[in-house]
Amino acid sequence: MDFIARHPVLVVSLVKIAVLMFVVMTALAYLSWFERKVIAHMQSRWGPYYVGAHGLLQPLADGIKFLFKEDVIPPASDRLVYVLAPFLALSLALTTLALIPFGPATISIFGQPTQLVVANLDISLLFLFAITSMGVYGVALAGWSSNSKYPLLGSLRSSAQMISYEVSLTLSVVGVLLLAGTLNFNEIIQGQRGYYWHSLPRWNVVPQIVGFLCYFTAAIAETNRVPFDLPEAETELVAGFHTEYSSFKFAMFFMAEYANMITVSCLATILFLGGWLSPFPDRWTLLQYLPAAALMGLGAYLGYDTAVHMRGIARMQLAVVTALALGLGLFCLQSAVMAVIQGPFWFLLKVGLLLFFYVWTRATLPRFRYDQLMSFGWKLLLPVSLVNLLVTSLLILLLGKRG
Amino acid sequence: MTLSVFLFFAFAAVAVLGALLLIVAREPIHSALSLILVMISLAVLYLLLGAEFIAAVQIIVYAGAIMVLFVFVIMLLNAGEEERTDWSKLAKYAGVPLGLILVLALAYWMARSTIAGSAGAAAPASAAVSTRELSEQLFRTYLLPFEATSILILIAILGALVLAKREE
Numbered sequence: 154m155d156f157i158a159r160h161p162v163l164v165v166s167l168v169k170i171a172v173l174m175f176v177v178m179t180a181l182a183y184l185s186w187f188e189r190k191v192i193a194h195m196q197s198r199w200g201p202y203y204v205g206a207h208g209l210l211q212p213l214a215d216g217i218k219f220l221f222k223e224d225v226i227p228p229a230s231d232r233l234v235y236v237l238a239p240f241l242a243l244s245l246a247l248t249t250l251a252l253i254p255f256g257p258a259t260i261s262i263f264g265q266p267t268q269l270v271v272a273n274l275d276i277s278l279l280f281l282f283a284i285t286s287m288g289v290y291g292v293a294l295a296g297w298s299s300n301s302k303y304p305l306l307g308s309l310r311s312s313a314q315m316i317s318y319e320v321s322l323t324l325s326v327v328g329v330l331l332l333a334g335t336l337n338f339n340e341i342i343q344g345q346r347g348y349y350w351h352s353l354p355r356w357n358v359v360p361q362i363v364g365f366l367c368y369f370t371a372a373i374a375e376t377n378r379v380p381f382d383l384p385e386a387e388t389e390l391v392a393g394f395h396t397e398y399s400s401f402k403f404a405m406f407f408m409a410e411y412a413n414m415i416t417v418s419c420l421a422t423i424l425f426l427g428g429w430l431s432p433f434p435d436r437w438t439l440l441q442y443l444p445a446a447a448l449m450g451l452g453a454y455l456g457y458d459t460a461v462h463m464r465g466i467a468r469m470q471l472a473v474v475t476a477l478a479l480g481l482g483l484f485c486l487q488s489a490v491m492a493v494i495q496g497p498f499w500f501l502l503k504v505g506l507l508l509f510f511y512v513w514t515r516a517t518l519p520r521f522r523y524d525q526l527m528s529f530g531w532k533l534l535l536p537v538s539l540v541n542l543l544v545t546s547l548l549i550l551l552l553g554k555r556g
Numbered sequence: 557m558t559l560s561v562f563l564f565f566a567f568a569a570v571a572v573l574g575a576l577l578l579i580v581a582r583e584p585i586h587s588a589l590s591l592i593l594v595m596i597s598l599a600v601l602y603l604l605l606g607a608e609f610i611a612a613v614q615i616i617v618y619a620g621a622i623m624v625l626f627v628f629v630i631m632l633l634n635a636g637e638e639e640r641t642d643w644s645k646l647a648k649y650a651g652v653p654l655g656l657i658l659v660l661a662l663a664y665w666m667a668r669s670t671i672a673g674s675a676g677a678a679a680p681a682s683a684a685v686s687t688r689e690l691s692e693q694l695f696r697t698y699l700l701p702f703e704a705t706s707i708l709i710l711i712a713i714l715g716a717l718v719l720a721k722r723e724e
Binding site: 293319 | 583585586589592599608609611612613615616619620621624625627628631632634686687
């Protein structure tokens with residue numbers, strides 16, 4: 154206790170990091186379940202089904218499988234860099250999440266009032282770009298150190314792709330910065346409070362719709378996802394940059410990719426979709442029961458599912474999930490919790506929708522050819538985001554006000 | 557020893573170590589990685605001085621863009637291990653003593669300078685410059701030098717293009 158009293162900020166930060174890591178690690182695991190399930194249903198399949206009710210224990214089974222597989226290090230590889238690359242990829246991907254504000258509410262940990270963000274910097278956005286700009290090393294070094302043809306080709310592609318699309322990504326965000334006049338995430342979100350014509354939320358996505366589309370396209374390319382997943386195009390390059398990786402090192406690349414997806418969606422939410430702001434006016438006070446109601450509704454549906462469709466051990470497993478959902482719903486009804494949960498609820502809802510969109514594109518779109526990818530990035534996306542920037546600055550200059 | 561002093565010495569040591577590795581490493585990629593290490597530790601040193609913006613830009617521009625290109629080119633050319641030659645006579649008999657003299661001279665002047673006593677510990681708060689102040693300096697007071705520099709860089713890019721595309 155003495156240590157806590159003497160270093161309150163350090164201890165509180167550590168607690169927040171621990172909680173965030175736990176939540177994010179679970180989210181990463183279940184994002185893979187979510188992706189497989191959604192794509193399966195879009196393609197009229199069942200997806201993961203056998204491990205746990207609705208395949209809910211599949212992530213756990215995958216994790217155990219990765220842990221116990223043989224960890225092969227190719228003899229001709231550059232050992233140091235080969236081992237370093239997955240750590241680099243995952244740690245950089247997770248570091249960015251420290252900057253994401255999940256809600257406005259001030260909570261107190263060990264009597265220290267603190268916000269729902271690990272690090273509230275003046276230059277959150279720049280710092281986030283600083284870290285994501287390093288993300289390319291994980292992929293590039295993995296391919297190079299494997300000392301093998303296909304991984305090298307994969308990482309060459311990915312370096313070129315990530316450099317190209319990073320330019321459009323950064324430029325598409327500058328319009329929002331001009332509107333907000335700050336680099337701090339909380340201030341950017343606060344600037345989006347209010348309504349256009351009393352009904353449309355004053356989110357940056359309205360004036361910056363072009364910027365938003367450019368941002369999201371570039372973001373999909375930055376995270377090496379379909380339709381821009383050339384670095385790991387399995388039909389051409391076996392598995393791209395992580396061909397030689399096995400066991401937990403492969404899992405780390407996998408987790409890094411999902412963590413990057415989450416970061417990019419969080420950033421889109423903060424910059425364009427009003428972050429943790431609710432789309433509805435504050436005077437609709439009944440809406441504060443929405444998180445609890447949503448959880449209870451989910452619990453009720455799961456309870457029905459448990460009773461009607463499940464048999465044997467799956468029924469017990471789903472009963473536990475039902476109890477969890479109902480319990481969380483009841484927990485959210487407490488007034489102290491209800492105040493804190495509002496911001497995170499809307500934030501996570503928006504992020505969840507964007508992640509669904511990510512998965513949706515993967516189920517829908519075919520892969521670009523390499524030259525198409527490059528000409529799309531440099532000849533369409535970059536000019537469009539530049540013009541967007543120019544028009545935005547011009548309008549701000551002419552109208553003489555922000556927004 | 558306060559935390560900031562400890563961090564200063566830790567990252568200064570990492571920077572020097574990275575710089576040494578950069579020269580000693582025989583594999584070009586290892587050299588590039590060491591250089592990235594140097595860039596990052598320099599960024600942390602800027603951060604300790606309260607220059608958040610410079611620190612972030614240091615990482616974005618140097619570690620995130622320029623070094624990515626270096627690594628990309630090294631990978632593309634598949635550059636092998638560098639070959640070592642014996643030291644040249646000039647380096648052996650003139651370089652080593654001169655280098656030593658330079659280090660000693662720098663150490664002497666640093667020890668004598670007035671900021672030595674407060675190095676690291678006291679600098680931050682007062683020196684902290686916000687991004688807004690910095691950009692006002694850059695785009696109002698020093699607009700002309702700034703624009704001149706960017707045109708210079710543009711010319712350099714065009715020059716590189718012309719040289720690279722020259723027909724046989």
